Amino acid sequence: MNTEQTQQAWAQFQSNAQIKRPNTESDYLELHALMDALTSKYRMDDPVWSPLIDLIGRYMLEWENANDPWASIQAAPRDVLASLMRDRSVNQVDLETAGVVAQSTLSQILNGKRGISRGVAKKLGAYFGVPVGAFL
Secondary structure (H helix, E strand, O other), rough: OHHHHHHHHHHHHHHOOOOOOOOOOOHHHHHHHHHHHHHHHOOOOOOOHHHHHHHHHHHHHHHHHOOOOOOOOOOOHHHHHHHHHHHOOOHHHHHHHHHOOOOOHHHHHHHHOOOOOHHHHHHHHHOOOOOOOOOO
16 A cells, blocks of 8 residues: 555544544543454554554553553452452352363462463453453
């Protein structure tokens, strides 16, 4: 894509979307929806769209860091996991059955013999409906 095509694509996009730092959760959710739409249609390394995707990602991360209720928690990730499991009456077998993490791995995590990998943290976050950072 040449410079002229890039400018035309950008002008078309700007006429349909307002890109700004989110001030409210509603603003954040709008950016999130826009990011989903862009990343489902364009590759993140596309030279035309990657700067916009990066900008939106930075705005989203800034908002998440400033508004994440889990960010202030000083508990170890395994303690957060144990607390969520206890509060929601979820056991190790439940998490294994749901395809989140093997029971043997979970036992090692809860006993402090193993850390939580980013991949497992993502699955735990999705399962419990909390930010991945709660487990890292």
